[in-house]
Amino acid sequence: MNIDHQSKAELAAWLNTLEADYAALGTRGLALDLTRGKPSAEQLALSDALDGVLAGDYRAADGTDTRNYGGLYGLAEARSLFGDLLGVPAQETLVGGNASLSLMYTTVELALTEGLRGPESAWGNNDTVKFLCPAPGYDRHFAICQHLGIEMVSLPMLDTGPDMTLAEQWVSEDATIRGIWCVPRFSNPTGCTYSDETVERIAGLARHAAEHFVVMWDNAYAVHALYDEAPPLAPIRDACLRQDTLDSVFQFGSTSKITFAGAGVGFVSSSPDNLAALTAHMGYATIGPDKVNQLRHVRFLRDSDGIHALMQAHAQILRPKFAAILDTLERELGDAGMGSWTTPGGGYFISFDTLPGLAREVVRLAGDIGVKLTPAGATFPYGNDPLDSNIRLAPSFPQLADVVATAEAFVLCVKLASVRHRLGQ
Numbered sequence: 001m002n003i004d005h006q007s008k009a010e011l012a013a014w015l016n017t018l019e020a021d022y023a024a025l026g027t028r029g030l031a032l033d034l035t036r037g038k039p040s041a042e043q044l045a046l047s048d049a050l051d052g053v054l055a056g057d058y059r060a061a062d063g064t065d066t067r068n069y070g071g072l073y074g075l076a077e078a079r080s081l082f083g084d085l086l087g088v089p090a091q092e093t094l095v096g097g098n099a100s101l102s103l104m105y106t107t108v109e110l111a112l113t114e115g116l117r118g119p120e121s122a123w124g125n126n127d128t129v130k131f132l133c134p135a136p137g138y139d140r141h142f143a144i145c146q147h148l149g150i151e152m153v154s155l156p157m158l159d160t161g162p163d164m165t166l167a168e169q170w171v172s173e174d175a176t177i178r179g180i181w182c183v184p185r186f187s188n189p190t191g192c193t194y195s196d197e198t199v200e201r202i203a204g205l206a207r208h209a210a211e212h213f214v215v216m217w218d219n220a221y222a223v224h225a226l227y228d229e230a231p232p233l234a235p236i237r238d239a240c241l242r243q244d245t246l247d248s249v250f251q252f253g254s255t256s257k258i259t260f261a262g263a264g265v266g267f268v269s270s271s272p273d274n275l276a277a278l279t280a281h282m283g284y285a286t287i288g289p290d291k292v293n294q295l296r297h298v299r300f301l302r303d304s305d306g307i308h309a310l311m312q313a314h315a316q317i318l319r320p321k322f323a324a325i326l327d328t329l330e331r332e333l334g335d336a337g338m339g340s341w342t343t344p345g346g347g348y349f350i351s352f353d354t355l356p357g358l359a360r361e362v363v364r365l366a367g368d369i370g371v372k373l374t375p376a377g378a379t380f381p382y383g384n385d386p387l388d389s390n391i392r393l394a395p396s397f398p399q400l401a402d403v404v405a406t407a408e409a410f411v412l413c414v415k416l417a418s419v420r421h422r423l424g425q
Contacts, residue, residue, distance in 0.1 A: 001014065001336065002335055002336055002337045003336060003337045003338055003418055003419065003422055004337045005337075008423065011419055011422055011423055012423065014419055015416075015419045015420065015423060018412065018415055018416045018419060019416065021412055022365070022369065022412060022413075022416055025369050025409055025412065026368070026369040026370075028369075028370075029370065030369055030370030030371055030405065030409065031370050032370060032371045032372065032398065032402050032405060032406040032409065033371075033372040033397070033398065033406075034371070034372065034373055034374070034393050034394050034395060034398070034403075034406050034410075035372050035373060035374050035394060036374070036394055036397070037188075037257075037348030037349055037394040037396055037397075038261060038394075038396060038397040039257055039261050039314075039396060039397070040317065040396060040397050040398070040399075042317050043257075043314055043317055043318075043396070044260060044261065046310060046313050046314065047258075047259040047260055047300065047310070049300060050259060050260065050263075050296050050297070050300050053296050053299045053300045054292070054295060054296050054299060058292060058295065060075050060076070060077060060291070060295055061075075061076065061077050062076060064291070066291035066292045066294070066295045067291075067292060069287045069288050070287065070288045071288045071289070071291055072094075072279045072282060072283060072286070072288055072289070073094050073095070073275070073279060074093075074094055074095025074096065074267070074289060074291070074294055075095065075291055075294045075295060075298070076090065077295075077298045078095040078265065078267075078294040078295070078297065078298050079091075079093040079094070079095055079267075080093075081297075081298055081301065081303065081304075082095055082253065082255075082265065082267040083267075083269060084303075084304055085222060085223060085253060085304070085307065086219060086222065086251050086253050086267070086269050087235045087237060088237050088251065088269040091272065092237075092269050092270065092271065092272065092275065093267055093268070093269045094267060094268050094269070094275050094278065094279065095265060095266075095267045095289065095294055096265075096266050096267065096268070096282075096289045097265075097266060097289045097290055098254075098256075098262065098263055098264050098265065098266060098290070098293070099254065099256065099264075099266045100218070100220065100252040100253060100254035100256070100266035100267065100268070101140060101266070102266065103252055103266050103267075103268045104141075104144065104216060104218065104250075104252055105144050106278065106281065106282060107214075107216070107250050107268070107278060108144055108145075108148060108150070108179070108216070109148065109281075110277065110278060110281045111123055111178070111179075111212065111214060112124045112129065112148055112150070114281060115212070116212055116214075116247075116274060116277050117212065117273075117277070121211070121212050123178045123212070126176060128151060128176045129149070129150045129151065129176060129178055130150065130151045130152070130153050130174065130176045130177045130178065131145050131150050131151070131152055131153065131177070131178065131179045131180065131181065132153050132155045132162070132167055132170065132171070132177060132179070132180040132181070133145070133152045133153060133154055133155060133180075133181055133381045134155045134156075134157050134161070134162040134180070134181065134182065134187075135154045135155065135156070135157060135379065135380045135381060135385075136157060136189055136190060136351060136379035136380060136385075136390045136392070137157070137181060137183065137187075137188065137189075137379060137380075138181070138183055138188040138189075138218070138379075139378045139379060141181040141216070141218070142181075142380075142381045142382070145381070146381075146382070150178075151176075152381035152382065153170065153177065153381075154380060154381050154386075155167055155170075155180070157187070157190055157192070158192075159192055160192070160194065160195035160197070160198050161182075161184070161187070161192060161193075161194035161195060161198035161199075161202075162180070162182070162194075162198065162202070164197075164198055164201040164202070167180065167201075167202075167205060168201065168205065168208050171205055171208050171209035171210075171213065172208040172209070175209075175210040176210070177209060177210070177213070178209075178210060178212065178213055178214065179213060179214040179215065179216055180202070180205065180214075180215055180216065181216050181218065182194070182202060182215060182216060182217050182218060183218050183219075183220060183221070184199065184202075184217060184218075184219055184233055184236070185219060185221050185222055185224075185233040185346070185347070186221040186224060186225075186230075186344055186345065186346040186347025186348075187347070188220070188221075188347065188348070188349055188392075189342075189349040189350070189351040189379050189390075189392035189393075190342050190344075190349075190351040191342045191343070191344025191345070191346070191347050191349060191350065191351065192342070192344075193230075193231040193232075193233055193345070194233065194234075195234075196234040199233070199234040199235075199236050199239055200234070200239045200242075202215055202217075202236065202239075203215070203236050203239035203240045203242075203243055203245055203248075203249065204239070204243045204245060205245075205248070206245045206247075206248035207243065207245065213248055214248055214249070214250060215236075215248055215249045215250070216250055216252070217236055217249055217250060217251040217252065218252045219233070219251055219252060219253050220252070220253065220254065220256075220257070221257075221346055221347040221348070222253055223258070223307055223308070223311050224257060224311065224314070224346045224347055224348070225311070225315065225345060225346040226315050226318060226319050226322060226344070226345060226346045226347075227315070227319075227345055227346070229345070230345030230346045231345060236249055236251065237249070237251070237269075246270070246271045247270075247271045247273060247274060249270060250268055250269070250270045250274065251268065251269040251270065252266070252267070252268050252269075253266070253267055253268075254266040254267065255297060255301075257314075257348065258301075258307065258310060258311065258314075259297060259300070259301075259310075263293065264297070265293060265294055265297050315346075318348075318395075318396060320400055321395040321396065321398075321400055321403045322344070322350065322395055324395070324400060324403045324404045324407055325350055325393060325395050325403060325406075325407045326341075326343055326350065328404070328407035328408060328410075328411055329341055329352070329407070329411065332408075332411040332415075333411055333414060333415075336415070336418075338354070338355060338414055338415060338418040339352060339353055339354045339355060339389075339414055339418075340352075340353050341353070348394060348396050349392050349393065349394055350392075350393040350395070351379075351390060351391075351392060351393075352390070352391045352392075352393055352414075353387075353389045353390055353391075354389045354391065354414060354417070354418070355389065355418055355421065356387045356388065356389050357387070357388045357389070357421070358388065358389065358414075358417045358418065358421055359376035359377070359385060359388045359389050359390060359391050360376040360377070360388055361417045361421075362376070362391060362410075362413045362414055362417045363375060363376045363391065365413040365416060365417060366409060366410060366413045369409060369413075371406055371409045371410065371413075373391060373393070373410070374391065374392040374393075374394065376388060376390070376391060377390075378392065379392050393410070
């Protein structure tokens, strides 16, 4: 039934049915959780061979004893493997510890406090520092800005990526805007992949912006396709070389959703000058990363073919979970006029938009019957979704039966909130 085609009497009758169904669901003692995009235990088990893969051989290809100190840039073979994953040369790649997020934080902190090209280049020399934040977007990117006192400017997301016409206009008019966050493939949470034109224009943003502007290119889902026909991402490094803007882009990636989420490897790629500044800054906090973990990842993954085979196994586990949610949404809400959603070709999220003003109510209704959802507003800077409509769904972690149950409970909450709203309750 479409909510726009029902009389007030029909809506009232529908509401009685929905409220009875909701009350019945509340007696089932549900404990379901779709809040964060964590790999499931079944996915993590795909990489159990990491344990013991070194078999007592801790020597890297060049003879380095990986058990010892040193090597801020990471192992040569790790730089080659993960540089290839990002589509960049090994010499433009730094491999660090277990999280790309820490490399992102360190990069922003460096640019803010010390400067990428010395103290005179530090963003913090100015009273106001701003960042463009495509929204809906990744809450942990927003948290870095908020923690460091960087003002966030919401930039609308389109099907092709961030609204680049606005981005180019804003950075050319406001010299306090010093960077932009990007999740370019299977974006968190919309699942879109940036178009070739968007990639080209992002690579050229520094030509419109203040000096030392940076693109934080978080390519977290570079190899995380659910389907073979999922759209590819144009290489931003090639676009930067065409426009002479390589110094403006930092690319990030990790194995957090490839191998072990908490014991993976994070990496960053940028120009040689940028990596030199970054390692000089990092050298005050560490003598070197966990090279044993880097070596075991190289031995386990081997090459791009090894990574591809592993990611196909991940996709086989994830596809039924995504299908369970998408099929339920289409069956129950496809013609109901109560919201819209994305159908991603990869990544870890589905983005759902309720009718304006209802996201918080849907999340509250779900929580009251034991279904945890990402807080409404989390996908926007400062937790402020101006339309109060976006909800991020993360189906990866629960078992399939729980995903199905959560999807059914979710659509019931959407219907209940929508009908109540239409009746003015």
